[in-house]
Amino acid sequence: MSAPVIDSKAAERKQPAAPAPRARATFPVHFAHYKWLYLLLLPGVVYFAVFRYGPMYGVSIAFKDYVPFLGVNGSPWVGFQQFRDFFSDPDFGRLLGNTLILAFLNLGIAFPLTIVLALLLNEVRLSILKRTVQTLVYIPHFLSWTIVASLSFLLFALDFGPLFLFINSVLGTHIDFLSDPAWFRPLIVLQDIWKNTGWGTIIFLAALSTVDQDQYEAAIIDGAGRFRRVWHITLPGIRSTIIVMLILAIGQMLNTGFEQIYLMTNALNRSVADVFDTYVYFVGITQGAYSYSTAVGLFKSLVGLVLIFGTNALAKRFNQSGLF
Amino acid sequence: MIMRKLTLAAAVVTVTALSLTACGGGETAAVDSSKISIMAPFLEAQPPTPDGAVQKKLEELTGKQVSINWTPNASYEDKMNITLASSEIPQVMVVQSKSPGFVKNAEAGAFWDLTDKLGDYPNLKTTYPDIQKNASINGKVYGVFRERAPMRTAVMFRQDWLDKLGLEAPKTVEDLYNVAKAFTERDPDGNGLNDTWGITIPKWGALGTNSPYDVIEEWFGAGNRWTERDGKLVPSFETDEFLQADRFIKKMVDEKLINPDFATFDSTKWNEPFFNGKGGMIVDVDSRVSVLTNLFKQADPANFQNKVGFVGNLEGPDGTLHAHPSDGYSGFLAIPKSSVRTEAELKNVLKFLDTMNNKDVATLLNNGIEGVNFTVQDGKAAPVKPETDASKAVSTDIKSYAQLGTNVTGNQFYPAKQASDYEQQVFDKRTDVMAADLKSAVYNPAAPFVSATYVAKGAQLDNIIADARIKYLAGQIDEQGLKDAINLWKTSGGDKVQEEINKLWQDSK
Numbered sequence: 001m002s003a004p005v006i007d008s009k010a011a012e013r014k015q016p017a018a019p020a021p022r023a024r025a026t027f028p029v030h031f032a033h034y035k036w037l038y039l040l041l042l043p044g045v046v047y048f049a050v051f052r053y054g055p056m057y058g059v060s061i062a063f064k065d066y067v068p069f070l071g072v073n074g075s076p077w078v079g080f081q082q083f084r085d086f087f088s089d090p091d092f093g094r095l096l097g098n099t100l101i102l103a104f105l106n107l108g109i110a111f112p113l114t115i116v117l118a119l120l121l122n123e124v125r126l127s128i129l130k131r132t133v134q135t136l137v138y139i140p141h142f143l144s145w146t147i148v149a150s151l152s153f154l155l156f157a158l159d160f161g162p163l164f165l166f167i168n169s170v171l172g173t174h175i176d177f178l179s180d181p182a183w184f185r186p187l188i189v190l191q192d193i194w195k196n197t198g199w200g201t202i203i204f205l206a207a208l209s210t211v212d213q214d215q216y217e218a219a220i221i222d223g224a225g226r227f228r229r230v231w232h233i234t235l236p237g238i239r240s241t242i243i244v245m246l247i248l249a250i251g252q253m254l255n256t257g258f259e260q261i262y263l264m265t266n267a268l269n270r271s272v273a274d275v276f277d278t279y280v281y282f283v284g285i286t287q288g289a290y291s292y293s294t295a296v297g298l299f300k301s302l303v304g305l306v307l308i309f310g311t312n313a314l315a316k317r318f319n320q321s322g323l324f
Numbered sequence: 325m326i327m328r329k330l331t332l333a334a335a336v337v338t339v340t341a342l343s344l345t346a347c348g349g350g351e352t353a354a355v356d357s358s359k360i361s362i363m364a365p366f367l368e369a370q371p372p373t374p375d376g377a378v379q380k381k382l383e384e385l386t387g388k389q390v391s392i393n394w395t396p397n398a399s400y401e402d403k404m405n406i407t408l409a410s411s412e413i414p415q416v417m418v419v420q421s422k423s424p425g426f427v428k429n430a431e432a433g434a435f436w437d438l439t440d441k442l443g444d445y446p447n448l449k450t451t452y453p454d455i456q457k458n459a460s461i462n463g464k465v466y467g468v469f470r471e472r473a474p475m476r477t478a479v480m481f482r483q484d485w486l487d488k489l490g491l492e493a494p495k496t497v498e499d500l501y502n503v504a505k506a507f508t509e510r511d512p513d514g515n516g517l518n519d520t521w522g523i524t525i526p527k528w529g530a531l532g533t534n535s536p537y538d539v540i541e542e543w544f545g546a547g548n549r550w551t552e553r554d555g556k557l558v559p560s561f562e563t564d565e566f567l568q569a570d571r572f573i574k575k576m577v578d579e580k581l582i583n584p585d586f587a588t589f590d591s592t593k594w595n596e597p598f599f600n601g602k603g604g605m606i607v608d609v610d611s612r613v614s615v616l617t618n619l620f621k622q623a624d625p626a627n628f629q630n631k632v633g634f635v636g637n638l639e640g641p642d643g644t645l646h647a648h649p650s651d652g653y654s655g656f657l658a659i660p661k662s663s664v665r666t667e668a669e670l671k672n673v674l675k676f677l678d679t680m681n682n683k684d685v686a687t688l689l690n691n692g693i694e695g696v697n698f699t700v701q702d703g704k705a706a707p708v709k710p711e712t713d714a715s716k717a718v719s720t721d722i723k724s725y726a727q728l729g730t731n732v733t734g735n736q737f738y739p740a741k742q743a744s745d746y747e748q749q750v751f752d753k754r755t756d757v758m759a760a761d762l763k764s765a766v767y768n769p770a771a772p773f774v775s776a777t778y779v780a781k782g783a784q785l786d787n788i789i790a791d792a793r794i795k796y797l798a799g800q801i802d803e804q805g806l807k808d809a810i811n812l813w814k815t816s817g818g819d820k821v822q823e824e825i826n827k828l829w830q831d832s833k
Contacts, residue, residue, distance in 0.1 A: 068408040068409035178585075268794060270791050
């Protein structure tokens with residue numbers, strides 16, 4: 001965290017007439033000194049207050065028995081009742097398990113694949129080929145989950161989908177990928193990889209372009225092969241980017257993607273498909289249990305927050321710069 | 325000085341934030357008895373235009389300035405709840421079902437209790453008191469129900485296939501099996517390939533939604549969601565007949581008489597296998613007969629007769645006809661208390677609803693405007709031909725306005741005249757078959773009752789059974805697994821639901 005130091009130095013240089021306030025200056029003095037900077041900050045603060053923190057007032061319905069007619073204020077306060085109901089619900093363990101398994105599968109498979117793809121693209125020497133491939137792998141990102149799900153339904157359709165026929169004839173089996181619970185998670189991860197891996201490479205490619213080219217030359221002179229160079233120069237060069245992206249990914253981890261899972265769920269695979277996001281929709285929106293589903297959503301957010309702080313602390317512990 | 329400014333700024337921000345979040349408060353609209361506001365769903369691609377011919381005619385006939393907030397059907401339930409929490413509440417709301425959201429609001433006092441009031445209005449005093457009771461919440465009537473023909477269950481089959489194989493139309497569930505088997509194994513389309521199946525069932529698992537599973541279970545005698553056994557109400561799925569019926573369906577699945585992708589098959593494509601000559605039968609509402617006939621007519625206007633055959637409900641293995649009816653209504657028009665505050669205002673609104681169900685307005689909402697889009701021929705409404713822009717506009721608009729029709733005193737409007745003699749015959753036969761089946765209808769004895777536990781977690785409970793049923797049929801679990809699911813239903817709160825329903829049932833006697 002070196003940024004503030006640089007800032008205050010710059011301020012000193014620009015405003016020699018008004019010396020920077022002492023470190024323990026009272027807030028009004030500090031405020032008067034930097035009033036224009038604070039003014040600049042104001043729109044951001046207002047934005048967050050109104051559009052981010054204001055709506056959080058609605059989170060209070062997690063502790064009430066909310067009835068729309070009575071309004072948020074008029075509904076009776078029930079404390080942690082909704083949470084108790086949720087934790088004692090037979091669905092709770094299954095939901096938590098399904099959410100975590102999917103989250104870790106995505107993190108463990110899709111996240112490294114993004115880095116691998118970025119490294120592969122980085123090694124392509126022919127510029128036109130590299131650009132073409134890059135553009136092509138970005139395209140799936142712009143298709144909605146509805147289209148991805150429809151494509152999957154067509155490709156894996158029982159008894160006539162091309163992929164269904166191909167895989168089953170190779171394996172000599174008769175697996176209905178769309179309804180077999182064992183195939184639900186692989187299918188979801190596969191869709192995720194297909195749709196998002198290409199897009200995810202953008203930031204890594206940007207980071208890769210900042211790696212010092214001289215080091216490669218030096219390594220080549222020293223006789224390092226391609227894999228040696230990737231392992232000893234490229235990867236350490238983008239290590240901090242990887243860590244930051246990992247922390248961000250972990251923060252998003254429990255957002256397992258409502259649309260995707262909702263579209264791929266059916267009666268036969270629901271036991272492995274139900275996750276927090278679909279459950280909140282199912283219970284909250286279709287059944288009008290707003291308080292209960294808000295409590296579930298709040299719980300999910302808390303777990304997400306703990307994960308972010310945890311990863312950040314771990315990153316710092318291993319001597320990497322964390323996110324904050 | 326600076327401190328004060330800062331405090332002021334903070335105060336401004338806080339106040340702005342609070343006023344933004346707290347717009348749910350007060351604000352009473354001035355009451356004007358010549359104006360009526362309504363919230364209703366629309367199922368068409370576009371809502372009707374507010375200055376269309378139907379709207380003008382409606383205002384002329386009712387003598388009120390009617391403003392209708394048309395809301396897309398798909399998000400109606402959400403919008404309804406949001407509207408109830410807002411300050412802009414209409415005087416009349418179409419409520420589509422006794423959803424948990426509605427029940428909670430009603431029990432909190434959001435809507436007028438109309439139980440003792442509807443009788444005072446000639447067009448609202450229902451001729452179907454049983455259906456009104458079904459639409460009530462434990463006997464309390466919170467709205468004017470929207471009547472729907474209770475008997476609509478039919479079995480549709482490819483008449484040409486049946487004729488080719490020399491079979492009779494099914495009468496019993498045993499016949500259903502035999503026809504399905506013949507349609508699957510005896511090459512009904514004569515192409516020499518084993519590429520057909522008997523019955524097409526789409527992804528439609530939820531309990532008590534008149535799905536083909538619900539219907540077949542009722543034919544076997546499992547009852548309609550609830551059934552009386554030894555002086556107590558028990559859920560249909562706890563009966564032996566339920567297991568028998570599911571064994572029967574599973575046998576058909578195992579012998580490939582049912583489309584193998586029944587758990588995932590998209591219901592919007594339900595007609596396709598029937599029309600394309602893949603699946604020979606459909607168990608659904610009888611109006612699908614017309615839809616299917618029309619498909620064949622569009623493909624080949626000269627030769628579409630005798631493609632679609634149908635029968636009504638089928639006899640169960642006990643030799644008795646347990647016909648499957650719906651609850652006879654599709655939601656109701658409720659009157660919120662926050663917009664209609666006094667008894668006098670309520671009378672005004674009820675009087676308006678009374679007018680809405682008289683012959684003139686019912687004809688407008690369901691047939692359209694005579695001379696513009698239809699003419700009366702032999703007591704039937706025949707569409708005006710050729711279509712003009714004006715007649716098209718009216719015909720399109722009334723599809724939405726029909727959502728406001730209640731018809732609680734029977735249909736006051738004209739039945740539609742069918743396009744050809746053949747179609748008229750089919751239509752008349754449908755009417756006769758359904759009327760005959762209605763005499764053997766087995767209703768849901770618990771339809772009027774809403775249990776508190778069911779409101780809280782009914783959908784999750786239902787899902788336990790619905791998913792287990794599909795898994796059993798698909799062979800993922802065995803019969804013991806299905807029985808285990810029924811036990812899980814009991815221990816997860818189902819026992820409490822049953823207790824509450826029985827108490828309400830006893831109290832109402």
